[in-house]
Amino acid sequence: MATMKAARLHKIGGPMIVEDLPIPEPRPTDVLVRVKACGIVPNLGNVLAKWQTWFPELPLPNLPAIFGLDAAGTIEQPGSLVQHFKRGDRVYVNPGLACGSCPSCRANDPLNCRNYTFKGYFGFGPEAQKLFDAYPYGGLCELMTAPQQNLVRLPDNVTFEQAARFGYLGTAFAALKKANAGPGRSVIVNGGTGTLGLGAVLIALGRGVPRVFITGRNRALLERVKALSSARIEILEIGKGTIAERVRAATDGVGADILIDCLGPGSPAATMIDAIYALRRGAKAVNCGGMGEKVAMDVHWMMDEQIEFIGSNWFSPGDGQDLAEMARSGTLDLSVFEHRVTRLVQVNDALADIPNRNGGFTNIVVTP
Numbered sequence: 001m002a003t004m005k006a007a008r009l010h011k012i013g014g015p016m017i018v019e020d021l022p023i024p025e026p027r028p029t030d031v032l033v034r035v036k037a038c039g040i041v042p043n044l045g046n047v048l049a050k051w052q053t054w055f056p057e058l059p060l061p062n063l064p065a066i067f068g069l070d071a072a073g074t075i076e077q078p079g080s081l082v083q084h085f086k087r088g089d090r091v092y093v094n095p096g097l098a099c100g101s102c103p104s105c106r107a108n109d110p111l112n113c114r115n116y117t118f119k120g121y122f123g124f125g126p127e128a129q130k131l132f133d134a135y136p137y138g139g140l141c142e143l144m145t146a147p148q149q150n151l152v153r154l155p156d157n158v159t160f161e162q163a164a165r166f167g168y169l170g171t172a173f174a175a176l177k178k179a180n181a182g183p184g185r186s187v188i189v190n191g192g193t194g195t196l197g198l199g200a201v202l203i204a205l206g207r208g209v210p211r212v213f214i215t216g217r218n219r220a221l222l223e224r225v226k227a228l229s230s231a232r233i234e235i236l237e238i239g240k241g242t243i244a245e246r247v248r249a250a251t252d253g254v255g256a257d258i259l260i261d262c263l264g265p266g267s268p269a270a271t272m273i274d275a276i277y278a279l280r281r282g283a284k285a286v287n288c289g290g291m292g293e294k295v296a297m298d299v300h301w302m303m304d305e306q307i308e309f310i311g312s313n314w315f316s317p318g319d320g321q322d323l324a325e326m327a328r329s330g331t332l333d334l335s336v337f338e339h340r341v342t343r344l345v346q347v348n349d350a351l352a353d354i355p356n357r358n359g360g361f362t363n364i365v366v367t368p
């Protein structure tokens with residue numbers, strides 16, 4: 001039997017073990033993808049070590065399991081019913097799986113599938129294991145199956161290493177789209193120097209947002225993000241006065257139009273609350289960062305001010321294709337990322353490298 005290399009986690013807190021596994025056969029509407037790069041998102045370390053404690057309602061796959069959220073590669077073998085992709089096509093695999101038969105799926109709203117599950121990561125419902133069983137291949141292996149509808153076609157000018165960043169970029173893209181971010185709007189990116197936040201800044205610029213406020217703790221990183229577009233980006237260093245006061249001072253007392261909150265698990269709720277108070281009447285706050293602390297919100301004030309608070313996670317393959325088109329046309333600049341590439345056999349080194357990132361600029365990638 002033909003085999004491939006795959007990294008599997010056998011127990012929580014243990015290392016990944018690189019093993020030889022049978023090469024899967026794609027079902028008729030699936031494709032077999034030869035992985036060229038898999039992104040190591042910062043939260044993967046949390047998922048592998050702490051997820052069951054932090055968020056017991058978000059199940060991991062049964063172990064041993066192949067993790068890895070963001071895979072990009074070439075199509076090795078299209079299933080017999082696949083019409084629009086062929087062997088050799090370059091793709092990003094959106095890992096979001098939907099059941100196909102719940103009311104949301106049948107209403108063409110698979111992101112709100114009650115069993116929505118990220119292959120190679122975690123699921124959102126008690127039936128997630130059914131989808132893990134159907135697609136047991138995260139990106140930390142040589143060959144993976146994926147549903148054809150999950151594919152994003154990559155332009156020639158997007159490298160596999162850049163495409164391995166599409167997960168968080170797509171998450172930021174969907175959040176900005178929900179907030180209708182564009183010309184004439186001001187946007188606060190809370191946590192604007194991290195992996196998600198930097199993506200939100202790049203996409204906000206690409207969508208024509210004229211004014212982007214970024215918050216962060218590291219002055220040097222904030223300055224580096226500002227240098228991407230110094231006339232449009234304004235720095236709000238955390239700990240140097242409230243976000244609300246400074247944004248209001250900069251907007252004639254009015255406040256910002258949009259908040260994209262990219263604060264991750266472990267961030268303080270007070271920073272999100274501060275940023276919400278920086279919003280104008282009628283503004284939208286989109287939370288896509290995954291902060292875990294409970295937030296005591298002044299819902300009366302938010303009602304008075306007609307402020308919408310939107311939870312948003314992940315993005316559709318269609319959004320991913322729009323993202324790819326932004327990169328193809330140059331409205332999204334992916335050249336800012338510094339790729340740290342590790343071979344699959346050294347995957348544990350890549351995981352250990354997560355805390356040593358240079359903010360969102362570092363892109364940790366595993367390649368077979």
Ligand SMILES: [Zn+2]
Binds near residue numbers: 100103106112113115
């Ligand atoms: Zn469903």
